[in-house]
Amino acid sequence: MGYDYALVHLTYTIPPAALLSIVYAPLCTKLDLYRILFLITIAVLSTIPWDSYLIRTGIWSYPSNVIVGPTLFDIPLEEVFFFVIQTFNTTLLYLILNKPILHPIYLVKEKKGDKWLYVKLIGQVVGALLLKQAVTFVRNGGERTYLGLILAWALPFLLLLWSLAYQLLVQLPATSTVLPIAVPTLYLWVVDTLALKRGTWVIETGTKTGWTLWPGLEIEEAIFFLLTNCLIVFGLVAFDNAIAVLHAFPAHFRRVSDLPSPMLLIQALLLPSKAYDDDRILGIQQSVDRLKKKSRSFYLASSTFSGRLRIDLIILYSFCRVADDLIDNADSTADAQKGVQKLKTYLDHCYGADVQDEKGNVITSKDANRGSATLYAVQNFPDDAQLTLLLLPTQRLAKEPLYELLEGFKMDLTFTAQTPCGPIKTDSDLNLYGARVAGTVALLCIQLVLHYHPGASEINAKHLMSAGHDMGIALQYTNIARDLTVDASNGRCYVPPPWLKKEKLTPDSFISGLKALQQEDFFTKKVSTIRARLLDRAFSFYNSSIDAVEELPGPARAPMRVAVESYMQIARELQKPGFKVKAGRATVPGWKRIWVAWRSLWGRRAKG
Ligand SMILES: CC(C)=CCC/C(C)=C/CC/C(C)=C/CC/C(C)=C/[C@@H]1[C@@H](COP(=O)(O)OP(=O)(O)O)[C@]1(C)CC/C=C(\C)CC/C=C(\C)CCC=C(C)C
Numbered sequence: 343m344g345y346d347y348a349l350v351h352l353t354y355t356i357p358p359a360a361l362l363s364i365v366y367a368p369l370c371t372k373l374d375l376y377r378i379l380f381l382i383t384i385a386v387l388s389t390i391p392w393d394s395y396l397i398r399t400g401i402w403s404y405p406s407n408v409i410v411g412p413t414l415f416d417i418p419l420e421e422v423f424f425f426v427i428q429t430f431n432t433t434l435l436y437l438i439l440n441k442p443i444l445h446p447i448y449l450v451k452e453k454k455g456d457k458w459l460y461v462k463l464i465g466q467v468v469g470a471l472l473l474k475q476a477v478t479f480v481r482n483g484g485e486r487t488y489l490g491l492i493l494a495w496a497l498p499f500l501l502l503l504w505s506l507a508y509q510l511l512v513q514l515p516a517t518s519t520v521l522p523i524a525v526p527t528l529y530l531w532v533v534d535t536l537a538l539k540r541g542t543w544v545i546e547t548g549t550k551t552g553w554t555l556w557p558g559l560e561i562e563e564a565i566f567f568l569l570t571n572c573l574i575v576f577g578l579v580a581f582d583n584a585i586a587v588l589h590a591f592p593a594h595f596r597r598v599s600d601l602p603s604p605m606l607l608i609q610a611l612l613l614p615s616k617a618y619d620d621d622r623i624l625g626i627q628q629s630v631d632r633l634k635k636k637s638r639s640f641y642l643a644s645s646t647f648s649g650r651l652r653i654d655l656i657i658l659y660s661f662c663r664v665a666d667d668l669i670d671n672a673d674s675t676a677d678a679q680k681g682v683q684k685l686k687t688y689l690d691h692c693y694g695a696d697v698q699d700e701k702g703n704v705i706t707s708k709d710a711n712r713g714s715a716t717l718y719a720v721q722n723f724p725d726d727a728q729l730t731l732l733l734l735p736t737q738r739l740a741k742e743p744l745y746e747l748l749e750g751f752k753m754d755l756t757f758t759a760q761t762p763c764g765p766i767k768t769d770s771d772l773n774l775y776g777a778r779v780a781g782t783v784a785l786l787c788i789q790l791v792l793h794y795h796p797g798a799s800e801i802n803a804k805h806l807m808s809a810g811h812d813m814g815i816a817l818q819y820t821n822i823a824r825d826l827t828v829d830a831s832n833g834r835c836y837v838p839p840p841w842l843k844k845e846k847l848t849p850d851s852f853i854s855g856l857k858a859l860q861q862e863d864f865f866t867k868k869v870s871t872i873r874a875r876l877l878d879r880a881f882s883f884y885n886s887s888i889d890a891v892e893e894l895p896g897p898a899r900a901p902m903r904v905a906v907e908s909y910m911q912i913a914r915e916l917q918k919p920g921f922k923v924k925a926g927r928a929t930v931p932g933w934k935r936i937w938v939a940w941r942s943l944w945g946r947r948a949k950g
Contacts, residue, residue, distance in 0.1 A: 449590060587611070639905070884910055
């Protein structure tokens with residue numbers, strides 16, 4: 343009896359497991375626990391017969407003075423634990439690296455004669471040839487037996503997983519696949535070198551090639567660790583492939599439970615790729631691109647949501663952004679007004695309201711269906727906006743907040759050179775504006791949350807809506823405080839004139855001072871006072887509504903906290919003297935965003 347093998351775990355495998363667990367714990371969902379258990383079960387069950395055979399046939403052995411004693415089918419318990427901990431560590435690293443990834447955007451609808459048939463086939467042929475070689479090594483016996491046994495055991499599983507998930511295996515970024523294979527493999531090569539040198543496990547001569555990758559690391563061991571990590575990552579990619587299909591295509595899988603059965607996962611993997619809805623994939627891809635490009639805060643927050651809720655929120659963001667840009671980037675106010683009218687007409691089609699022309703004549707009756715909405719979108723919106731409009735989940739969203747959002751955009755159209763404060767004359771006008779452009783967005787987000795996680799009482803739902811609405815206003819105040827200079831350069835001032843008057847400024851002098859980047863002490867002090875007042879309003883709305891986040895359905899609570907806190911971090915940065923400005927905007931450094939998000943997941947609010 344000895345403790346050498348146990349010490350290998352205590353020194354090398356348990357510490358990274360602890361570290362990875364701490365990092366991933368706040369991100370871990372029920373589905374993650376399910377897949378960790380699923381993978382570990384398969385890893386243990388598939389390795390035991392093979393490992394037991396190797397020990398019984400004397401290909402490798404464990405001196406009795408290095409193991410504690412108990413065995414399972416002749417395998418020391420420390421070794422069984424190795425299968426568990428290696429699968430656990432590689433899985434957690436994979437999960438961390440894949441958290442920002444939305445897997446459905448990597449699915450491809452295959453067409454006759456495209457490259458995919460060949461890609462799949464090449465992988466299968468290479469795998470089959472290697473397998474044939476492995477069988478020959480085992481049959482011939484001698485020095486290549488152990489190498490043959492490793493390959494003959496791993497390749498059938500790899501071939502199967504490749505055949506099921508080759509699209510994602512090829513398409514996912516290397517950081518999602520190559521990295522979680524390479525890092526643990528390299529690490530285990532080092533650990534193995536040390537263990538072989540110390541004699542913790544021994545590979546018998548006669549059945550090994552004797553080749554080494556570096557002094558002390560047998561080539562068979564190197565290949566073994568590489569292949570086992572490939573098996574784990576291929577298994578995880580296949581799991582994600584199945585989940586991606588289930589979540590991306592409601593037309594094929596109407597309802598999907600939080601923990602889909604193994605049967606359903608297999609059904610999803612076996613859905614022929616020619617049955618995929620490529621418009622839906624492209625629409626989701628465009629929405630993700632838009633979110634990634636336009637909002638670092640919401641992009642980060644989106645990765646903490648999961649399943650169909652995550653997809654719907656991203657599409658909702660994309661819709662809001664498309665609508666906002668259609669108006670902000672219009673060549674003239676008249677064009678922008680036309681843009682708002684088109685969006686309204688599109689919503690009329692979606693919600694089956696009477697659609698009227700400019701003269702008020704009804705042109706489509708109430709029973710207007712999705713078909714007319716599609717036709718309208720295709721004929722009236724730029725190519726890159728159409729799919730976002732078509733994918734907007736109107737069946738899960740009430741129409742009122744969407745129409746109200748358009749009213750908010752209309753308010754933006756009343757800012758002119760003559761009226762640089764537009765419709766904002768008093769504090770309540772600014773509150774109304776915030777309610778329309780951001781309170782509405784919060785209502786829409788909460789509706790989606792309550793759709794996917796039902797069960798809230800009517801009173802609770804109303805309370806959540808009202809608090810969410812205020813939180814939206816808090817974010818909008820932050821947005822205005824951040825963008826004072828950017829808005830001024832567009833000739834807009836969202837600050838109520840009485841606030842300016844108090845600082846002995848007029849809308850014109852405020853805008854021209856900001857535009858000219860005036861640095862005089864008296865002016866910058868006035869701007870700071872006005873900004874501080876906007877931020878006070880932001881925090882007052884924030885403080886009155888933040889507790890309601892804890893009343894949201896469990897799975898949405900932490901992600902919503904991340905969304906709100908990442909954005910409010912901008913406000914916290916703005917409150918610091920000497921905050922950093924990039925392109926006229928205060929920014930939060932990348933590391934701090936991640937830190938704030940991680941703390942928020944644990945339920946902590948950022949300070950200061
Ligand atoms: C996680 C995820 C993907 C969430 C999606 C959130 C979403 C749909 C955001 C839409 C944003 C948008 C483009 C709206 C158009 C109108 C607008 C410009 C509103 C301002 C957003 C600023 O975004 P950004 O800084 O990127 O825009 P500009 O560069 O300035 O153009 C707003 C500040 C509004 C954002 C408001 C919300 C997301 C609502 C927040 C409140 C909740 C989520 C509810 C919290 C729940 C409780 C119970 C308190």
